[in-house]
Amino acid sequence: MDEKDKMKARLLEAKKKSGKEKESALMAVAEEFQAAEAYNELGIYYKDETGEPEKALEMFEKGIALSPRTAALYNNQASCYVNMAVKSEERREEHMAAAVSLFEKAGKLNSVGYFFLGNLYMPKINPPFPDDYEKAAGYFKKVDRDAGACWFSALNKLGIYYYHEKKDYVRAAACFSLAVKLGGTDKQYKNNFEMAFSKVRNRKFWKEKMDALELPGQIDEMAETGEKRLIPVCPRCKSREIGRYSVAENLRRSLAGGIKKKIHYHSYCKKCGYEW
Ligand SMILES: [Zn+2]
Incomplete structure (x- = not known):
């Protein structure tokens, strides 16, 4: 010995x-x-x-x-x-x-140290430290695989931040699904995924993207490129600079145009002015 x-x-x-x-x-x-x-x-x-x-x-x-x-x-x-x-x-x-x-x-x-730091600023957990979701999320993003099980927990908490604070259900669901995929065994992660994913639009499109994720660092890029692809394109000039008319706006424009003029366009191109 x-x-x-x-x-x-x-x-x-x-x-x-x-x-x-x-x-x-x-x-x-x-x-x-x-x-x-x-x-x-x-x-x-x-x-x-x-x-x-x-x-x-x-x-x-x-x-x-x-x-x-x-x-x-x-x-x-x-x-x-x-x-x-x-x-x-x-x-x-x-x-x-x-x-x-x-x-x-x-x-x-x-990086488990960053996990503890994130927890200090999570709302309603650690008085006297102030609630600061942004700060907490910043620290949770720095947690890496060397933190062991805290890695999954940090991802889960990051997901909660996106869900409640940002109402960004794509990033939230991506965080939860990745926590499960990387080996997080807490049942809560899966439940949180179901909860967030049910609020995601274009689910088939996003499911594929989320399944392809390997590391937390890829979430932002996945969300950004995905969002870009989902933005509609002007049928005339292919610009992605699209505006939307609200129902109230259409009504206002209809009234302004006289009783017989009914306007029912949903979208307009900010570049060429085309409406559809
Ligand atoms: Zn156009």
């Missing part, structure tokens, strides 16, 4: 203990092996079990000194600051800023 395995075995034993015994066993592993994993566990212990965020931060900091590229250490520090921001009113802004900056640091190492 090499040192690393020995440390892992001891760490596992320590994690099974509770209270003060757990604390001293973890500390022993941390100091003996100079192991970032053990400092991480100690930090979690102080953060979640004893509610001592300052002590927790110190432990994560020791872990970072030993292993500066471990995303979990920054995420856990950030989560400490979120807890502190909830509790302390006078230092709230400062703690919130620290949390954001640490999650961003983590996100550069593993």
